[in-house]
Amino acid sequence: MQLLHLWFLIPGNWNIKDKIAQIGAFLLKHVKVTDEFGRIIKGVKDLNLWKASDLRAWLLFYSLPALKGHLKEAHYQHFLLLVSAIYSLLKQKIT
Numbered sequence: 001m002q003l004l005h006l007w008f009l010i011p012g013n014w015n016i017k018d019k020i021a022q023i024g025a026f027l028l029k030h031v032k033v034t035d036e037f038g039r040i041i042k043g044v045k046d047l048n049l050w051k052a053s054d055l056r057a058w059l060l061f062y063s064l065p066a067l068k069g070h071l072k073e074a075h076y077q078h079f080l081l082l083v084s085a086i087y088s089l090l091k092q093k094i095t
Contacts (some may be wrong), residue, residue, distance in 0.1 A: 003045055006059065019070045020045055023044050023066050027041065027066060030065070031062055041058060057089075059083060060083065060086070062078075063083065064080060
């Protein structure tokens with residue numbers, strides 16, 4: 001949640017607030033509701049209304065394709081590592 005606030009609310013060289021409409025359009029066009037999630041996440045502009053399940057779906061499944069080309073490449077690569085690590089830690093068995 002803090003990364004989302006940094007990217008979309010806090011001024012700085014990491015801020016991508018001007019990309020909210022493009023990211024929202026990507027989510028509406030490409031995200032399909034599955035049985036696992038049950039509903040589509042609200043737009044990025046409604047970030048404060050997201051529930052924990054929305055944040056999990058965003059982190060693990062939607063964020064990487066939605067942010068590709070919008071974050072600076074170094075920021076994107078670091079976020080990619082974070083998502084990969086979280087995904088690995090959530091597995092039933094870690095090898």
